[in-house]
Amino acid sequence: xxxxxxxxxxxxxxxxxxxxxxxLSKRTSGFPVKEKVLEVSGNNRKELNRSKRSWMxxxxxxxxxxxxxxxxxxxxxxxxxxxxxGSLKYILSGDGAGDLFIINENTGDIQATKRLDRExxxxxxxxxxxxxxxxxxxxxxxSEFIIKIHDINDNEPMFTKDxxxxxxxxxxxxxxxxxxxxxxxxxxxxxxxxxKVVYSILQGQPYFSVESETGIIKxxxxxxxxxxxxxxxxxxxxxxxxxQMGGLSGTTTVNITLTDVNDNPPRFPQSTYQFKTPESALxxxxxxxxxxxxxxxxxxxxIEYSITEGDGSDMFGIITDKDTQEGIITVKKALDFEKKRxxxxxxxxxxxxxxxxxxxxxxxxxxxxxxxLVEDVDEPPVFSRPAYIIEVKEDAQINSVIxxxxxxxxxxxxxxxxxxxxxxxxxxxxFNINSGNGSIFTSKxxxxxxxxxxxxxxxxxxxxxxxxxxxxxxFIKVLDxxxxxxxxxxxxxxxVCENAKAEQLIQTLSAVDKDDSFGGHQFSFSLAPEAxxxxxxxxxxxxxxxxxxxxxxxxxSRHEMSMYLLPVVISDNDYPIQSSTETVTIRVCACxxxxxxxxxxxxxxxxxxxxxxxxxxxxxxxxxxxxVTVVLFAALRRxxxxxxxxxxxxxxxDNIVSYNDEGGGEEDTQAFDIGTLRxxxxxxxxxxxxxxxxxxLFMPRRTAAVRDNTDVRDFINQRLKENxxxxxxxxxxxxxxxxxxxxxxxxxxxxxxxxxxxxxxQDYDYLSDxxxxxxxxxxxxxxxxxxxxx
Numbered sequence: 001x002x003x004x005x006x007x008x009x010x011x012x013x014x015x016x017x018x019x020x021x022x023x024l025s026k027r028t029s030g031f032p033v034k035e036k037v038l039e040v041s042g043n044n045r046k047e048l049n050r051s052k053r054s055w056m057x058x059x060x061x062x063x064x065x066x067x068x069x070x071x072x073x074x075x076x077x078x079x080x081x082x083x084x085x086g087s088l089k090y091i092l093s094g095d096g097a098g099d100l101f102i103i104n105e106n107t108g109d110i111q112a113t114k115r116l117d118r119e120x121x122x123x124x125x126x127x128x129x130x131x132x133x134x135x136x137x138x139x140x141x142x143s144e145f146i147i148k149i150h151d152i153n154d155n156e157p158m159f160t161k162d163x164x165x166x167x168x169x170x171x172x173x174x175x176x177x178x179x180x181x182x183x184x185x186x187x188x189x190x191x192x193x194x195x196k197v198v199y200s201i202l203q204g205q206p207y208f209s210v211e212s213e214t215g216i217i218k219x220x221x222x223x224x225x226x227x228x229x230x231x232x233x234x235x236x237x238x239x240x241x242x243x244q245m246g247g248l249s250g251t252t253t254v255n256i257t258l259t260d261v262n263d264n265p266p267r268f269p270q271s272t273y274q275f276k277t278p279e280s281a282l283x284x285x286x287x288x289x290x291x292x293x294x295x296x297x298x299x300x301x302x303i304e305y306s307i308t309e310g311d312g313s314d315m316f317g318i319i320t321d322k323d324t325q326e327g328i329i330t331v332k333k334a335l336d337f338e339k340k341r342x343x344x345x346x347x348x349x350x351x352x353x354x355x356x357x358x359x360x361x362x363x364x365x366x367x368x369x370x371x372x373l374v375e376d377v378d379e380p381p382v383f384s385r386p387a388y389i390i391e392v393k394e395d396a397q398i399n400s401v402i403x404x405x406x407x408x409x410x411x412x413x414x415x416x417x418x419x420x421x422x423x424x425x426x427x428x429x430x431f432n433i434n435s436g437n438g439s440i441f442t443s444k445x446x447x448x449x450x451x452x453x454x455x456x457x458x459x460x461x462x463x464x465x466x467x468x469x470x471x472x473x474x475f476i477k478v479l480d481x482x483x484x485x486x487x488x489x490x491x492x493x494x495x496v497c498e499n500a501k502a503e504q505l506i507q508t509l510s511a512v513d514k515d516d517s518f519g520g521h522q523f524s525f526s527l528a529p530e531a532x533x534x535x536x537x538x539x540x541x542x543x544x545x546x547x548x549x550x551x552x553x554x555x556x557s558r559h560e561m562s563m564y565l566l567p568v569v570i571s572d573n574d575y576p577i578q579s580s581t582e583t584v585t586i587r588v589c590a591c592x593x594x595x596x597x598x599x600x601x602x603x604x605x606x607x608x609x610x611x612x613x614x615x616x617x618x619x620x621x622x623x624x625x626x627x628v629t630v631v632l633f634a635a636l637r638r639x640x641x642x643x644x645x646x647x648x649x650x651x652x653x654d655n656i657v658s659y660n661d662e663g664g665g666e667e668d669t670q671a672f673d674i675g676t677l678r679x680x681x682x683x684x685x686x687x688x689x690x691x692x693x694x695x696x697l698f699m700p701r702r703t704a705a706v707r708d709n710t711d712v713r714d715f716i717n718q719r720l721k722e723n724x725x726x727x728x729x730x731x732x733x734x735x736x737x738x739x740x741x742x743x744x745x746x747x748x749x750x751x752x753x754x755x756x757x758x759x760x761x762q763d764y765d766y767l768s769d770x771x772x773x774x775x776x777x778x779x780x781x782x783x784x785x786x787x788x789x790x
Contacts, residue, residue, distance in 0.1 A: 060110075060147045064118040065154050074101065074147060077108035079130040081139045089133045094126030094144070101126065101147070118149040119186045151188035156248035157197045157238035159183045164254040169261050170226035171358075172219050178208065181215040181252055183238030198243035202251065204234030212243070217254060226258040227295045262300035265364040266292035266349045273347075274371040275329065279337040280379065284330055287316075291326045292349035292366055301325065302352045312343030312372060329370065337376040338410060345370040380470040381407040381417045381460040388458075388474045390440065394448040395481045402431075405438040405472060407460035415462045422457040422471065431456055431476070440474065448478040449514045480516040482574035486523050487511060492584045495600060496537075497591035498558060500551050506537075507549045507584065511570045521545060521572060528567035528581055537566055537586065549584065558588045562600070637728045 066072040082088045092103040092110065101124070103110050108130075129142040159181060166179035187194035199215045201208065209220040217234065234254040241247030268290070275288035294301040305318045305327030317332045327347060350365040383405060390403035409415040418435045430444045431454065438458070454476040461469035494507040511523045525547030526532075527539045538550045549566065564586040571579035589600035723729055767778035 061150050062147055063150045064116050065152055066115055071111040071113055074110040074112055077128050079140055087133055088130050091129045092126060095124040097126055116149050118151045122149050151191045151194055153187055153194035155186040157183040157185045157240050157250045159250060159252035166254060167257040167259050170258040171223050171261055171263055174219055174222050176219045178217045178256060181236050183250060185240045193242045194240055196242045197238050197240055200237045202235040202237050207232055208234050210236055224258060226260050230258050232256040260297045260300050262296050262351060262353055262355050263358045264295040266294045266303050266351060267366050268292045268368040272369045276373045276375055278375045278377045279335040280377045281331045281335060286328050286330050288329045289326045299353050303349045304352050306348050308346050308348045310345035312345050315343060318347060335374050337374050341374050343372040378468055379410050380468040382410050383407045383472040390476045391479055393479045393481050394446045396442055396446060399441050401439045401441045403440045405458050409462060415464050417460050418463050420459045422459055425457045446478050448480045453477055482515050482576060482578055484514040485578035485580035486513040486570045486572050487580055488582045495587045495589040495597055496551060496556055497595055498556050498588060502551055502554050504551045505548050509547045513572055524571045526569045528569055531567050556588045563587050634728060
């Protein structure tokens, strides 16, 4: 549908009148030369006198979303200066001029070239002007006008979320708030009902409802139970035009979850449970599990188990597994099949978290009966006591019985038991036991002073099944008997001054006893009978386990007797009485007038002019210095070496050649056969060196072997004797070099020095056959022969 808006821009001619803005301008037919125009701006009025004017503006209106094939007509501009001769030209500028909006420069018609959308831009501000084509000057001032886009209902409501997720507690009252959804419409809310949105529920009834104006979703059904259905999907529609026919709409999905509340008590699936456990089950060991079912989840499904009554409430316990919500029945005390074989318990399961508003549904707990059967097992023997303490005197005879242990098989069969000693606890085999009746007896003598307590372990095992055994500790205390004589507390060695007076105390004695005495030891001291009458000293018992030695006469002489040995008898008062004889050493010493000892040596009187301490120290130092000097001299002699025959390589005669070719040493057994040197007769023909490959094969010369070189033997014996008696020789094995070939050596002499004394011509051609090592020697002697021939 095309809508035409014609706006004539004319000069208002007439009498004075009031003008106000109106949606359309009115066209007149007269154009006076001069006029008076009354402009109204707000509430102020003023009368203006001005020249003739041809423009008067108001806003244009244009519908959005034009769908026609032609350009959409907007309006028409016309100036009273336009005489229709084409002398004026209309120009349009501003928002969209030349692109969205075009103007016919001859007629002033304005058209929209494109489809407009109010939601993109609702208002366009443009400026219009009429100019003279020839001069290009405006005939009217530029004026501004507005093109406002009128809205149509072209946008459906849009929800802020495509999918809503909400939750509400189960068993909620009707009308409980769940969630609020919101939809917006891009149309103009101030123009018509295009943007007025109304909400309605398309899916989710009768469980939920929605408020049409606010979009608030509420519960619509009482006592919705999560255990029956947990998830609900609700579809909400938002429709504009106030929900009227022809309005646009949009939908969204709301996923609603019923959260759990504790509206279900725990329930045991069965009323009675039965378990079996062996009587050997250890405390805290599990024997069975029970579980009560709770339709709730999470915190509301937590269960606590307890034993409320029964004859085994003190023998068994139950704990709750927090992960599986199971009740685990455990053993609290040791079971005995022979005493009780069946226990009955009443177990209760209770919710830990209870909501008061659901208490009307009943108590949130349940109970069940648990029967526990104790099974018989082959048990080891049981001792009559958990531990035994036995006391025995240390003088007990070997093989005497010191105590008895007893163990019985607790099973109904009452199998016989045999006893033994765990030898890991009695390594010395001091005790033994009768395997039949459990009597413990000694097998070695006891000594309380060595070992006071013996801790052994007795094993009781069934004869028919030795694997069934048990152990019990036996603590044996060795009681003391008076079997040790008292003795001196220390070794006593004292002195008496030569100028001592009679009845003078020279030493106080004390004694100890290894035996134990509950009432305290009581020792008595006396001189031995053989010394009581002839002794030069007396002994006085102080009756407090001490005694004093006193002089019997005045003055003692070191020349007559330098040392006295005084025998003292010490006795105890226990039964049987034990005594011992100890000896006190008394030396006679020279003392000053205050009784301070000066010397106890008798020879000091014979040689009174002995050396002083300083003189002895000086003599000792001299001896040490002399010893150090001797040691240094001996060391220097051992390090002295013989001067070599040849001091340096420069001091060599012209006819002496040094090869510097050594063998491989003692370890080099491949270079030569040492046995050949020791036994010249062992030289074989054609026996070559094994460490090198010979370049030229030659036949070694054989010489007559000398069976016995007496001069060499005599030389070696002489040198050996000299080394044996040499005081400067080292005390360890050393190498002595004799360097003597002897007369008539098997190897003969290769020295060129001796050649000048030999007669006649010597043929040295065989040296050329000895290989490269003798090449230089062969050339030397070959050259000598050549010179001699020439």
